[in-house]
Amino acid sequence: MTLPHHQPIPALLVSPDAAQKLRAEAGRLPGWVLTDWQLADLALLLGGGLFPLRGFLPQADCDSVQAGMRLGSGALWPLPLALEVGEDFARTVEPGDDIALCGPDGAPLAILSVTDKWRPAAGVSDDPHPGLRKAGPVCLGGPVKGLALPDRTGRSPNDWRAHFRAQDSRRVLGCGPVDEDFARPLAARMGAELLVVVRPLRPAGPRETILQALVHRNHGATHLLLPADPAARALLLQYRDEIGLDLVERQDATP
Structure with missing residues (x-):
């Protein structure tokens, strides 16, 4: 399946x-x-x-x-x-x-x-x-x-999804670049691949975090590391059902 x-x-x-x-x-x-x-x-x-x-x-x-x-x-x-x-x-x-x-x-x-x-x-x-x-x-x-993707785009969402399919990756943990080092050991303990989508950040407060979550979902993430910012965390938790990702608490990343 x-x-x-x-x-x-x-x-x-x-x-x-x-x-x-x-x-x-x-x-x-x-x-x-x-x-x-x-x-x-x-x-x-x-x-x-x-x-x-x-x-x-x-x-x-x-x-x-x-x-x-x-x-x-x-x-x-x-x-x-x-x-x-x-x-x-x-x-x-x-x-x-x-x-x-x-x-x-x-x-x-x-x-x-x-x-x-x-x-x-x-x-x-x-x-x-x-x-x-x-x-x-x-x-x-x-x-x-x-007509064509811009140069230096990197892997597209479907490239990532094909990779996860080929690897039979059941869990994919998404996070922002600032949390990559923090999330890597957690992904290993979860048996998940780590997905970090690098994109320009808008100065839009917590709403930017919702966009980042949707972008990671579209690239094939199944889980998302909750950010440290309380307002961003609250917004993600409020819309968690519509975002379609399992949200991972930061304390779960503590060894």
Whole structure:
């Protein structure tokens, strides 16, 4: 029997043949060169690391997430994720348009079908949850079709899941990079593999920990080491059933 964390997770990459056709199309589209942070977001999106997201969130979903950590579908999601672009570029795009999302070398990595274009009502300076919306003046949302993963992405969620399947790993303990040394002996005692997904952290307080948990789940984790921060711990425990991971107390890591 295939365990749930061994099964592939839906990704946003199209087939090689479709990617070749879309690259030709991308050359005729407005192209946005992604920032380093946006490249990291796109890599997670395309690989399935941000499942159930199918692209950058439209305005209604961003507002719903910011207000109550829920997508319009009702699914738990902690942080808005829209594509922030500059004023000049935003003037060239309207809902209904497609745009190319490009790497630093200008090569198209994905096509974004724009459904929403708006200006956030709140910025970092006056937002009660810093980091939920950043300084970009215009936001775009819509589904994404992936042509290729950005360079230096490392193992994708499905690469990890295939590895756990090949190793018949029944337990996989996820943790943030700061807790890796702390979690390694615990994983060994649990008979678990250790999974550390390195990704840029947003200054979003405890909500960031929920996102980190979902990213680890999507990569194939079955367990998650609770963080030391009391507020982050409380939020994870509050939503533990929806996160879908067994939460491991830190004292369990003490020899």
